Amino acid sequence: MSNSRRLLLLTALAFVAPLGFATETAVDNYKTYCVQCHGLQGNGNGINIRDMSVQPRDHTDAKAMSGRSDDQLFKVIKEGGPSIDKSVLMPRWGGVLSDDEIRDMVRYLRTLCKCQFGS
Amino acid sequence: MTGRIFLVSVFAAVLWPSLVLADAGSAILSKDCVGCHNLKGPAPQTLKELWERQGPDLFYAGNKYRQTWIVEWLQKPQRIRPAGEFYGQHIQSGAGGKDVIDTSTLKPHMALSKEEATSVAAELEKLRPHDDLIAKEKVSVAPISKQMGEMVFDKFQGCLACHTIEANYGGLSGPELYTAGRRLQPEYIASYIRNPQAWDPKSWMPNKHVSDANIQKLVNYIEVLSTESRNVK
Incomplete structure (x- = not known):
């Protein structure tokens, strides 16, 4: 990275940092917030599922995941299950994740299912 | 002297x-x-x-x-x-x-x-x-039936996903809640439900935007749970 680019990046960070907390990677956010229900492997088998009335989505299930558009995935992460007529057990993460982090998460989910919408 | x-x-x-x-x-x-x-x-x-x-x-x-x-x-x-x-x-x-x-x-x-x-x-x-956060909460003790409390807790808010409400029943990533009434100050419970990130910005408990009325019900339900679990012991 050239010095001028580095300076630009630092300047940009100086503006962004006071606005909120550090932006985290989708992998790290998944490991912190999603794994508790969706599991370490993303297969819907997290430690919380035993007594759940509705089981969490298996993110490796290409068939189910390709039935959801990226916009729907964004919406359900940000606003919770009821926003797309799914379970209240899926909470809204909008207060925890920024819109950019949620967009990253949607991209990450596509790598877990190895699928795209409608594929 | x-x-x-x-x-x-x-x-x-x-x-x-x-x-x-x-x-x-x-x-x-x-x-x-x-x-x-x-x-x-x-x-x-x-x-x-x-x-x-x-x-x-x-x-x-x-x-x-x-x-x-x-x-x-x-x-x-x-x-x-x-x-x-x-x-x-x-x-x-x-x-x-x-x-x-x-x-x-x-x-x-x-x-x-x-x-x-x-x-x-x-x-x-x-x-x-965080006296400021605590001062914002007013918890009124109002008896709530266990059934009504559980309805709010589980069916409406989905808290059971991560918390146990009796030994070995419920989710495991959060602290057990059947002892929470004994452990925690009611205003803290209310404040944390209202906005977990105000206490712990990276908490894995989400802000569920629970209404004031339901926060009251949840705090009272947690109190009912702790009274019950104390009686069992």
Whole structure:
């Protein structure tokens, strides 16, 4: 990275940092917030599922995941299950994740299912 | 002169035990507790910091706990978070790809004598950086049936996903809630439900935007649960 680019990046960070907390990677956010229900492997088998009335989505299930558009995935992460007529057990993460982090998460989910919408 | 000496002696006799108590409490905190608990704040600002957490943050213990409970618990500590803290460090993929808690990584909490526990609790009580958040809450004690409470807790809010409401029933990534009424101040419970991130910005408990009315119901339900679990014991 050239010095001028580095300076630009630092300047940009100086503006962004006071606005909120550090932006985290989708992998790290998944490991912190999603794994508790969706599991370490993303297969819907997290430690919380035993007594759940509705089981969490298996993110490796290409068939189910390709039935959801990226916009729907964004919406359900940000606003919770009821926003797309799914379970209240899926909470809204909008207060925890920024819109950019949620967009990253949607991209990450596509790598877990190895699928795209409608594929 | 004799009178003065007498007065000083009286003051010393009254104040000395509390000073010794306070000193003992801070000595234990800085020697034995600081290794696993954050006593100074702030709460973790990044996920990496969050993952290093080995026990609940205590820098706002005076805003959070009931002092009498701390004294009891420290003498006979029992696990409150089934998967420890941070939960992600204590789970693994088990048979059939199902995650399980790796209990081998969960360490028991040290126990203190009654005197030690009392002095530590007195010190923790002083840690109140979030009086402002507590002051915003007004909890009114209103009896709620267990059925109605469970309806709000489970069906409307989905809290059961992460919390147990009786031993071995419910989710495991959050602390057990059937003892929460005994452990926690009601205003803290209300405030944390209202906005977990105000207390712990990277908390894995989401803000569910619970209405005032339902926050009241949840706090009262948690109280019902703790009364019930106390009676069982």
